[in-house]
Amino acid sequence: MITQIKARNLEIDGRFLYVAVFVLLSATVSLTPWWGIPLVAGILRLLFSVPVRWLTALTLISTAVVCFVRDLQNDFGPSRVFSKIFLLESLGFPVGSEASQLVTYAVVGFVGAWLSMMAATTVKMFQSLRPTRAL
């Protein structure tokens, strides 16, 4: 799907936007505290009217990817700890297995995505109260 975004007199190619938003969200996830995610997602929605589903999906992916990279850098120690804290072994995912690693990335990704979606939806709903501008 290719979509056009126009905001503040900018028209951005959809593909480029995907990449830009992904990079921005990855940087946010990597460099800011957890509350940076909803903040940036809300700003992206406010300034560029980035669709909520994009933001949600891209936050999930970027969070999971950043977690994976951090995990890789740290000999997969972080995912082992989270597997234990999340009691994944009792759910059939042995600690240290690839499946348990994926589950931990997914869990954290979903938390990020949820924050992003709620922030963007809030902005979107209040945006819709304004007189419609050409988008």
Place this chain on the structure above:
Amino acid sequence: MKVALKLKPKQSRPRGWRASVLLGLASLAALATTCFALGTSFQGLSPIGRLLSPSLGLWRHQPTEISDVSARLKDALAEAGLPPVSIEFDEHEVPHIKSESDSSLYFAQGFVTAYFRLWQMDFLSRITAGRVSEILGSKALPIDRFFRRMLTHEAAKASSDLMMADPVTRGPLFSYTKGVNARIGQIDLSSLPVEYRIFSVLPEPWSEERAAHLLKFMTWELTGYLYDVRMTASKTKLSHELFELLFPLSEKLKGTILGDRKSAQTRAEPRSDSSNVVFNLPKSLGTHWIPDEVKPDPSNGSNSWALPGPRTTTGRPLLANDLHLGYTLPALWFSIQLTSPTMNVYGASLPGAPGVIVGFTETMGWALTNGTDDVLDWYSLRFRDEKRQEYMFEDSWRPVITREEVVRVAHGPDEIVQTRETHVGPIVFEDGDTENVITIPAGLAAQWTGHQPSNELRSFLLLNKASRANDCLAALQTYIAPAQNFVCADRYGKMVYKHAGLFPDRRGRDGRFVVEALRDSDLWQGSLPPEMNPVFESHSETIVTANQAPFNGADVQKFGWFFRPPYRSLQIRKKLDAKKRWNPKEMISLQADTESLLSISFKQLVLREMEASPLKDLALKPPCETGSDSLQSTFTKWTGHHDSSNRIGSLAHRWFEIFEDETWTRNVGSSDITFWPSEWRLFELIDEGANVEIWDDAATPEKETLNSRLSAALLKTCDYFEDAFGRQEVPTWSDYQPTTLNHAGRLPGLGRTVTAPGVGESIFANKGAHGPTWKMIVSFEDKPKAWTMIPGGQSGDPSSRSYDRLVESWSKGEMHPVQFYMRGQK
């Protein structure tokens, strides 16, 4: 920026402003709720959002890697201006540290231990300091209140001063402390141990006093029993005749360590008439006064045995030891080898203290088991009035010294704890305690050998440098607490046993009861002369210790009265006697033995009673109904082993527990409040046969008998299994008794549950959450051969693969061969 676009218009019905507002508010509320949940500290833990954050949370955590240690240690030694050391990790990740200087050696030990176990040593040293609430929050306040009132921090301070004044311990302790602090100084966000992040605290500098706290904690774990209080409650409840029947002070004990050999010096004394025993202890009294988390397990003990050269295939002595304590992750002990021109020692070190606590040198080794002596007495004080500022002693009123201490509480307000001290000891329990209301103006004060300024580290550091078994005796001369059985053996064939410690001199007073402290003669009159401590030396006799009484005779009661029944020691003897000569590797299977003599005694009782009604005719329902095989036949086939897949062991264990529980609850009272006769005494009573009153309930018209009591207990056992495990089958032993290694800070998920065999009375004394925490076998050949095992791993970092690497092997009774480097060996 403009690029050609294909627009895919979205066809949607315009939303009304009301719906938008509602949706906006709903999503805002969901966002706020999520943010609140992620940002709020729950039960003293760091907010989950902070932990999950890939930028600042646990994703930034770098697991401890042995590959990093050497370089970091080199930097730290250079910075401290100390000579370098060589450090090598073997395949089991045990560090072998070698240095030409003892200062560097202990510095390196402190550094390496902190590298792997910093959080554990920090946390454990806070327990007797009464500072756990600083980490765990208000839920830990009962622990802190208790230890503050117990004045353990003052005892640790005094011991620390003593250690720093002693040339044997000052240097090692000073260097070790510097090493720990050098590691703490290197820690950054990525290397901060996981628990600090989770509890949202930072490590504090290490000190000699904190090491003393760790040793006091071990002393408490091995001696801190409230048995006097419970025994007093039992005596209060029972008639004189029944009390004497249930709790005889026997002078002829079975399975003692030395048998009929006595200590070198004996002293005959008249037994006290116990006239000042406090019989009016309040009904609310109970062991719940000590918080469960720090209530010493009655089974804290161990096994050790030394086989003489003539009994081994090598012709040299064999030494075996397993230390029974509560399981934790990280593992309690840290394996290490320390080599310098003055020593070459391998063994279990206690994270936080220099040297090795249990282990061996090039030519000798030593093993420990808890002495299980009575070295803590509780005294009732008579206060002048409700203000409780003065107490009666020697016909005059003496002042109570009261102080207030601030306990800092994580995520909560500080609490002021009042400590109250008398010349008898600290007043630990008294009326006004919110949880334990005592209606009389009285308080319980403690006399405990743990309060003595002591320097046990001196003994261990001297043992680290010992070359012969006889050196043990010199090393243990100043040893005070906790009282332990030391078994030493050397390559020259000598074996030495010493029941070491400081033992109070009660001058004939019965130490089993709480007495009112009114006169000096009520209190300890110093300590027993060291010559009375049992000692035994041999080249040819097997020595077995398993927390049983050290010897036979009246004098043994001066040491204690709640020694463990000799089930384990007799089992070890039985197994050792079954074979003429043993090779070292056979010891591994002996340490993993799961046969219980208690279970065999119960089996024999059951088979005997099954010959008579009502047990003979008892109609059993599932899960106890055993199909074609009758219960009698199943019991007959059972060998008394408690292996993981065994089912009859589960039935027998639960059946005996219910039978014992009902017997003593009916006769004596709840186990929380009263002291019960041992399992050994129960079987003695059954064998004696003439104790009808124990089984019959005078309140009922029926005449209950041993047989009917056993029948009723069996039916209850079946009901229990049906409720807890369903009607299919009696659970396997490992389902009935899962083995759990909890995280030291009780963090969920950071513990581990495994399948492991064994029961409290078998040699592999696994009780589910308690059992062998260090296993060691040493064969004293020209170069010592040894095997060890810990339940856990070398690393204390939950993110490390080494955190619980050995748990599975441990649960199977396996041990790994020790890589021991002789001096000069590469």
